Amino acid sequence: MATERPDRFDQIDWDEIAGSTGRELSVNLKLMLLTGTPVVLLGLYDHFVVGAREATFERLGEDLGLASQFEAIGLTFDPSSLDILFVFTLFLFLWFVLLPLYQNPRMTRYYWKEFKRNRPAVVSLLWLGLIFIGGVIGPFFISMPEQNLIAAYQPPVFGSVDQVHVSQCMGSIENGRCHGTWEYPLGTNRGGEDVFAAVVHGMTVTMQIAFITTTIVAAIGITFGTVSAYAGGWADEIMMRFTDIILSFPTLLFFLLILYIYGAGLGMFILVFAAFGWGGTARYVRSKALSVSEEEFVKATRISGAGTYRIVRRHIVPNTASSVITQLTLIIPGFLLAEAQLAYLGIGDTAVPTWGQLISSGRNAIDFAPWIVLVPGTVLFFTILAFNFLGDALLDALNPKAESEAGGE
Amino acid sequence: MTEPLLSVRDLQKHYPIKKGWLNRQVGAARAVDGISFDIQEGETLGIVGESGCGKSTAATSIVRLEEPTAGEVIFNGSGRGGASRNADGTHPNDVTRFDRRELKRFRRDVQMIFQDPSSSFDPRMPIGDTVAEMLIVHGMNDKHRRRAIVEDLLERVGLSGSDYDRYPHEFSGGQKQRIALARALVLNPSLIVADEPVSALDVSVKAEILGLIRDLQAEFDLSLLFISHDMSVIREICDRVAVMYLGEIVEIGDTETVFADPQHPYTEALLSAIPVPDPRSRTEQIELTGTVPSPTNPPSGCRFHTRCHRVIQPDGTDIDQESWRGLLNLRDSIAADEVDIEQIRELAQASEPEVTVETQIRSEFGIASLADSVLDSAVTEAIEQLAADRQAVAAETLAEVVWTPCEKREPPETTHSDGHVSRCLLYEHDQPETVAADD
Incomplete structure (x- = not known):
């Protein structure tokens, strides 16, 4: 019998197996390492080796002795460190959000069935997809808007x-x-x-703000929340009081202070607002993690002999993810509006063409040239609306329980 | 007698109750307060009791999901047998002293099934992965082998291999309990602790799952610790049964013996609650009066004396048992200041024909006019004091004459027949040693 069907649970020789650790890298992590490492290296290279006035890829071509080949295929970009960070977060999104959706088709179909019942959310998703694609590939086809006073x-x-x-x-x-x-x-x-070119480049900035802040907020918030929930006692107390401080911190005033002392670009904006924006997420994750950790399936995993790290990584975090995703889609509009407001007041980053800046540039001519304000204003308005609709729909789709409790079904 | 697979000795689990900003411990909820039993290889032991009696806590303490406060859990399975105690009195197979490595090894030998099928699976993980995770944790890195094993096992518990990729919300409660069985089995344990595995299921599904458990137990020579509040389920599946009340085992013995000849009054009460499928049968239902006491402050002596229908009368008292129960209840209610004299007065006046407050109280507590004049006049006086709003005096008056040996002494163990043990003062004098010890 044993030779015919060796794969029966009661015929496993555990003494032979039990020595190994059981750790293996998932496909997602392997792909992330494969794609993320070059991006990180490029970022470090850009920061430490390439001079301020040099284009990153031109310098890279020279250093590698491949300058002519690089030029032949058009690799002459000069990405800012923000662009490189953006690409990194895009890979994160690809391997840890989109790929799992493909890997778990049953769950994806189930989510989609729930999600598509909300019509405005589907339209919102399309709109955001448009902004995303425009923001990611638009700048490769449409050059930066340039000053040309004759064509004002x-x-x-x-x-x-x-x-x-x-x-x-x-x-x-x-x-x-x-x-x-x-x-x-x-x-x-x-x-x-050109307003059109400026709007397209504004999409890039918008997506950069959305993705980078989200990544930072999610990383800090989830870590802080789960550690706090699992550590308990004094550690929990201290961490949550620290979160209270973060939540009550006047981020805008702090940002203005930095702005006047050091001057502040878009990178600083993202950093400051993300560094003080994770308080709500951390609280949310903590409460969710506490409730999930009381569920019987966590007990069942503990009794399998799994360590705390595995339980948190495999069960607690995925089960808080739905609420976190929802919450993140709802805080992105806040960041976008804050950026637009600062740009409108003229204290934004003048080096990057944001929608807020475009609106600001048109405010003196609003009586005869309303398009300068209306076009980016409309796009901004719909984008923020779309994020809000999306967040609501995700709450319903990813938390079927919440809906049935609210009497939706 | 052969060495038992699992032997629990004087296991305790107390939850500290903390107060104030210094978190000082002010007391403890004694969820499990010194239980002992053995499980032989291939045997099924049932633990039965009301909700809140500590049976689930006992289960989680035995498998060390929670750290027990005191006591020993000695596990002799999978090549551990034959060990003798160390010089310092500890046992090398004591689960409560296992280190990390030994505990992980122990996890392969003892698994658990939980009560609520809806929350015992990660809603974001296909059920196959949930089962296979057990194998990963214990070091099986071969993905295809894992899948083959789990698919085979899913078929054995009555599902199909293609269910591997489905999510918990796609299954019914009964199916989920089958998957829970698969998860408990996949590491090939020698003991499974089942915490109310069928309580959340319909009657027909319940029977199916019980049948499946029995079949698997016979096929793989499993021992079972089966926890339930349902006597009929226990009778169907258990070889032996332990009855728990308020953190203690009050009676333990072979299922047949205990069901045919219950010794402890609490077991009698539980058994009388099983519905009999015969419309003409008129078995007396024993109704337990009073509420379940809190485990933070359990009653002195025998813990069941506050609700016992056979509570002992002191020497020299001989009144009918129902009135005696009523007297004790009245005494306890007055002492706890739970008698609302105003309400009783209103009820007495409203009844047709109008009755006195005393009559009303006596009928509420089921105290007939007593032959024992000392007791009867004490009741009358206590009620008069109570009506005059002197609760403390009333309590004292009654406490002087109404008392029971059950609250004074803890009942010793009484062996009725081989392996049938109960703890009740009623049988104290059946036991030659205890009589000798008392005298």
């Missing part, structure tokens, strides 16, 4: 503006009104910068 205040295509406001009309002039052209599909602002 060009109206959008199908629109028109009184000739007196335009120094040189790029389109046709009819009855004293300048009409827009396809060269500037959404018009230009006072500096002659």
Whole structure:
């Protein structure tokens, strides 16, 4: 019998097996290491080796002796450290959010069935997908908007503006009104910068803020919450009081202080707001982890002989994930609005074209060139709305219990 | 007698109760207070009792999901047999002293099934992975082998191998309990602790699962510790049964003997609660009066004396048992200041025809007019004092004459027949040694 079917539970020779540790790297982690390591190395290289005025990839080509090949395939970018961080978080998202959805098709189908009942959320998802794709690949096809004072205040295509406001009309002039052209599909602002290009590059910034802050907030919040819940006693007390301090910290004032002392770019904005934005998440994770750890399946795993790390990593964190994802989608709009407000007040990062900055650049001309404010304003408005809808729908889809308790089904 | 697979000795689990900002311990809830029993290889021992009597805590303490406060759990399975005690009196097979490595080894030998099928599986993990996780934890790295083993096992418990990738919410309660069995079995243990495994199931599903447990037990020579509050389930599956009340075992013995000839009044009460499928049979239902006392402050002497229908009368007292129970209840209620004299007065006035407060109280507590004049006048006086709002005096008056030996002394163990032991003062004089010790 044993030779015919060796894979029966009562015929395992445990003394032979039990010596090994049972640790193995998951596919997801392997892929992350494979793709993440070059990105991290590039980031370090960019920070320590490449000079301030050098383009990263050009320098890399020179150092590797492959300058000509790099130029031939167009590898001449100069990514900022924020771009590199963004790529890193994108890989995290790919391997730990999207790939698991593919790996667990049954669960994905179940979530999708729940999710798609919420029509506004599906539209929101499409809209955010558009912003995401535009933000990630747009900058490769559409160059940064450049100042061109001659082409200031060009109206959008199908629109028109009184000739007196335009120094040189790029389109046709009819009855004293300048009409827009396809060269500037959404018009230009006072500096002659293409609004469309600025909106696309703004998508990149938006996605960078969304992804990087989310990663930082999730990493700190989940770690802090689970450790606090599992440590208990004094450690828990101290950690949660520290969280209270973080929650009551005047982040905006602190950011202004840094701004006046050191000057602050978008990177600093993301860092400061993420570093003080995880308090709610940590609290949330802690309470959720406490309730999950009382469930019988955690007892059942403990009685299997699994260590605390395995239980937390395999059972506690995945079971808090649904609420964390929901909560994160609901705090992203806060960051986006904060960035837009700072940019509008003129204390944002002038080196990156954000929607807030574009809105700010159009406020003096709002009476005759409303598109400069309206286009980025509308996009910002719908993006924030979409995040909120998405968060609500995810709460229902990922927490079927919560819905049935609320009497939804 | 052969060495038992598991032997529990004087196991205790107390939960400290802390107060104040210094977290000083002010007391303890004695969930399990000194229980002892043995389980032989291939045997099923049932633990039965009301909810809150500590039977689940006993289970989790035995498998060391919670650290027991005191006592020994000696496990002699899987090549550990034949060990003798160390010089310092500790036992090398004492689970409560196992270190990390030994404990992990022990996890392969003893597994557990939980009560609630809906919460005993991770909702975000396919059930196959949940079962296979046990194998990973114990070092099986071969993914395909894990899957083959789990699929084979799922078929054995009456599911299909293709259920591997399905999620807990896709199964019914009975199916989940089958998966729970698979999870408990996958490490090939010698003992399974089942904590109310069928309590959450429908009657027909219950029978199926019990049948499955029995079949698997016979096939793989398992021992079982089966915890339930349901006497009929116990009768169906257990070889021996231990009856627990308030953290203590009050009676233990072969299931047949205990069911046919219960010795402890509490066991009698539990057995009388089993419905008999015969409309003409009129077995007397024993109704337990009073509430379950709190384990933080258990009653003195025999813990069951506050609710016992056969509570002993002191020498020289001989009244009917129902009134005696009522007298003790009245005494305890007055002492705890639980008698609402205003309400009783209203009830007495409202009844038709109008009765005195004394009559009303007597009928509420079931105290007939007593032949014993000393007791009867004490009751009358106590009620008069109570009506005059002197609760303390009333309590004292009754306490002077109403008392029972059950609250004074802890009952010793009485052996009725081979392996049938109970703890009740009623049988104190059946036991030659205890009589000798008392005198």
